[in-house]
Amino acid sequence: MNYKQALQHNIFKIISHSAKELKLDSYVIGGFVRDFILQRGSAKDIDIVAIGSGIELAKQVAKNLPNHPKVQVFKTYGTAMLRYDDIEIEFVGARKESYNEDSRNPVVENGTLEDDQNRRDFTINALALDLSESNFGELLDPFHGVQDLQDKIIRTPLNPDITYSDDPLRMMRAIRFATQLNFEIEKESLDAISKNHERIQIITNERIVVELNKILEAEKPSIGFLLLEQTGLLQHIMPELTALKGIDEIEGQTHKDNFYHTLEVVDNIAQHTNNLWLRWAALLHDIGKAPTKRFSKKVGWTFHTHEFEGSKMVYHLFKRLKMPLNDKMKFVQKMVFMSSRPIVLANDIVTDSAVRRLVFDAGDYVDDLMTLCEADITTKNPSKFKKYHNNFKIVRQKIIEVEARDQIRNFQPPVSGEEIMKTFNLKPSKEIGIIKETIKEAILEGIIPNEFDAAYQLMLKEGERLGLKVNSES
Known part of the structure; x- marks a missing residue:
């Protein structure tokens, strides 16, 4: 592969020239290089490592760019960032790191490129391209990251037990990359995550939610949530989900495993919407089933009022994870609370009055609600699957007809x-x-x-x- 093709944008020549002026070596490292090799489209984020001061290099680059873009300096982290031509470029000096047990924030010292590559989370993120004039575009791959990209493997450069214990957020990142790229986490690394899962408790909820969102935004989010559950991380992050796992049996009567059902629903909805908060609604739509599960000899297993209970749990979950308690949370609550309404409609004769009430209660979110309920069809029986989807088509058509005639959405009474x-x-x-x-x-x-x-x-x-x-x- 000709790696110089990755460096065709004029910004790389300017960085190379600026580094030469300061008598520094500089490299493009991490996700930009990885995504070029994977042909994942043009990156909008570029990480530059300088053997010396990254902040000084950023200032020199800004000086050599037209319009002299503003440099944001983050002295605490020894980094600087500037934007040019819709690209965000972050500069950092090469460093080596050491950790103490109670924090993921390392003690940082100046280091070599080798030190900097050693501290990277995964081999596929330790790939670097030389920006010096003499070796422009040369790949430095000390941990065989290119081979891991070809083999679709997530692996740490150094001992995974130390890597994950030092910075437990890397456990979430490993699972996130495995989900986004559809890669496997190699066994030693996966075992180390399972061994260190309790260390996730030193990571802030805000950081964890960033990774959860990226997992949910993936093409097949279930990959990530299965790994989170398998390694023990999910129990610390969202016990409401792990509580859904398992099948109880009394007098020969069982219920479906609501954890695996939930992941099917999330994968289904991911095929039809990029709306992150609707995907959150799919993930949480059944969380009320664990606390409302009951058994009676007459009717078997029931989950009465699980939608109401679940909508209340959404607030507490969002609050605990430091997620936004604004209209986004209210949207998820509403979707969870109403998640069974269209299902009841689809099973019965669809009356105009029932559709009017559905549209009145759901308002602008009626289409999202229908998308959620269609994703909730996970039956493996082909005839039932077809029947339920056809019923929902009838409900959707009825909504269009009633809407056109009665204008119920965002209803305002004709008499004030x-x-x-x-x-x-x-x-x-x-x-x-x-x-x-x-x-x-x-x-x-x-x-x-x-x-x-x-x-x-x-x-x-x-x-x-x-x-x-x-x-x-x-």
Whole structure:
């Protein structure tokens, strides 16, 4: 492979020239080189290692670039970053690291390129391309990372037991790369993750969530979650998921393994949406089943109200993992809470009023909800699989028809509270709420159309029932 092809962008010549001016050696290292070899498209992130000061090299590069882009300096980490031509370039001086047991933050000393490659997490991320004039584009691969790319293997440059114990986040990164690239983690490395899984507890939840998100955004997220469970990491991160694992049997009656079912649903939804938060909803849609699982001789295993319980658990899980407690969390909650509604519809005769209620409750998220419920079909029976999907097609068509006719999505009552107050000369009171609810229910049930005149007449009728007198001036 001609590695000079990776360095065709003019930024590399400028970095090479700048390093020569400072009498430094410089190298492109890590993901940029890996992704070039894998032909994963043009990278927007480039890591540069300088044998000397990375910060000084960044400043020199900025000086030699047109428009002299601003250099962001992170003195604590000894790094600097600049943006050029939609590319983010990070500069660091070559270093060697040592760790203490209670932190993943290393003690850092200046080092050689070899030291810097030794400290890398995986062999496939230790690949470097020389930027010096004399050896421009030469590959330095001390740990046979190219071979590991060809063999589709995740392996650490040094002893994996030490690598993962020193920086336990690397366990998450190993699983994330295995998921993204569809690679295998070699046995010694996988065993070391299982051995060190408790060390994940020194990593901040924010860092862990970054890796979880990348696993969820992969083409087949189940690869990562199976590895997280297999190595013992998932129990520390999301015990709500591991609680779903296993099949209980009483008097010959069993239920499905809800952990493996969940992973099937996540893989299914990944084929139809890149919406990260909808993928989170798929991952968490059944977490309420563990605390609500019951057995009775009459009906067997039940999970009554698991959607309600699960939606409450979403908040606590997001809060614990330091995830956003904003509209994203509320969206996941809503999807979990409503996750069975379209399924009930698809099993019954689809009435207009049921569809109106579904659209009213789901609002703008009704399409996302339908996508989640279609992903929830994991039956291995071909005829059932076809039947359920056909039923959902009917529900989707019914939603389009009802929407076009009744405009229920983001429903606003045709008669406002102010109109009711004016008509009956009322101050804010419970009667206004009763009248608004009566109008809403009549529209959802199809008793009256979603129009002002019909709603106004019903308002007058309901006001009369409540003993209200019409204001003669209205």
